[in-house]
Amino acid sequence: MTRAGSVRILVAAGLLLSLEICCRSGIINMTTMIPPSEMLGAIADLARSGRLLKESLPTFRNVTIAFVLAVGLGVIGGTVLHSLPRVRRVLDPLLASYYAVPFFALYPLFVVIFGLNDWPLIMIGIVFAGVAVVVSTLNGIDRVPPVLLKVARIYRMSRTAKVRLVILPAIALPLFTGIKLALAYSFIGILAGEFILASAGIGHAIAFAYDAFDNRTMYGLIAFTLILVTLMNMGLQACERLLLKGRSR
Template sequence: MPIAVAAQTYVVAVIVFLVAWEVSSRAYGIPLLVPPVEVTFRKLVQLVKQGLLLRDILWTTGRVAVGFFIGSVAGATAGLAMGYWPIIRRMLEPYVNFFRFIPALAWISIVLLLLGTGEVARISIIVYTSVSAVLINTLAGIVSIPPAQLRAAQTFGANQSQIFSRVIFPGTVRYILTGMRLALGSAFMAVISAEMLVADQGLGFLVINARLWMAMDEALVGVIFIGLLGLLADRLFGYLVNRYAWRFYGGTGSEM
C-alpha cells in the first residue's frame, strides 16, 4: 500500500474513532462516566505537564523490555534444547503443556508470597507469560525441518555444531520471531495486570488508581496510551525483523 494511501486511511480511522467517542459520550449523558474527547484531552495535557504520564510510560516500557527479553531468551533456549535433544523434550514437554494453560494472574498470590511486592515479582509475571509462546513456536520450528535436510547435512560431513548453526537455527529463526511477536502482546497484558495489582507506577497503576477516584478521563488516557505503546512496540519489532532478521534465514525482509 502506498504511504500516502496508508496515511489517509489512518487519519480517517482516527477521525471516525473520535466522532464515535464523542457521540457515545453525549448519548450516554453522564460525562463523569464517559468523558467527552475535549475533557479527556485536557486531562492528557495536565498529566503531560505534571510528568506523570511520561513516568508511567517509562516504568511500563522498562518492565516489558526486561521481562520480554528474559522470557524470549529462556523460551528460545528451552525450545531449541527440547527440539535438538529428544530426551529433554520427553522430560519437559508434560510440564510445558501443563503450565501453558495456567494464566499468569493465577500465580500472582503465590509470586507475592515468594518474591514480595517489588520489581522482581512484576517482572517474573511478564517472564512467565513470554516464555510459553516463544518456546512452543521454537519447538514447532525445529519439528518442521525436513529430516532429509538433516540427513543431507550429515552426508556432506557436517558435525553436530555445523548442523545446528547452518540448518537447525536458520530453519527455526522465523518461528522464534513469530513466537516473540506473540509474546510481546502477552507481555503487555501481563504488565498491565501486574501494575494494577502490585505497583505504584506504570500505566496499569494509572488506570486502576483513576478508577478508584472515579477519574474516568484519566483512566481513558491510560487505556489509550496502553494501546498506543503496544502498537508502537509491535511496529518497531516488525520493522527490526524486516530490516535485519532476514539475513539469518534467507528471506526477503518483508515477512513480518
C-alpha cells in the same frame, strides 16, 4: 504502504471517529467513556506534568526485562525441548493448556523467592510470555528443511554450531510470531500485576484513577499504553517484513 495497511488505518480511523461522535452526541455517557480527543488531551497534560514519564519508567523497565528474558529463555527452552522428544511428548498437554493457569496465584511464591521488589512482577511477565516463544521455537524447528540438517551433519557441526548457524536462521520467521506474542503478553502480565499488586507503574496509576473516578486520567493512560504497544508491534512487523524480503532474494 500496502493495501492491507491502508485498510487497517481506515478501519481504525472510522472506529475512533464513530466513538468521538457517540461520546459527543450523548449516545455514550461521558461519565462512562470520554471521547478519543479528550484521551489525547489527557496524555498531553500527563506528559506536561511529568507524571506520564514517572509512571511509565517502572512499567517499561519491567516489561523490557521480562520480554528479553522471555524471548531468550523461550528460544533456549524450545531448542532443548525439541532435542528431547520423550520430554516433549510429556509436556505437550501442559503447553496446550498453559494459559488456563492463573499466573497471579504464583505472586506470593515469587515474593518469598525474590523479595518485595520488582522481580515478582517481572517473573509474572516471563511466565506469561515465555511459553509463546517456546511453542513458536518448537514449531519453527519442526519445519526446518531436512536438507539443512543434512548439510550440518556433512560439515560435522557441533550441536551449538548447528543451532547458531542452521536452526536459528531457519526459524527466524516462525519465531517472530512468538516474539510478537511475547511482547503483548509481557505488557499484559506486567500491567495486570501492577493493577492489583504494585505500588507504582502505569497499571497502578490506572487502578488509582479508576478508584478515584478520574476517567480522564484513566482513559489517557489506557490510550497511551495502546498507542505505544501498537507502535512497538508495528516496529516488529517492519523487522519481520525486512527479514522476509532478505530471505526472498
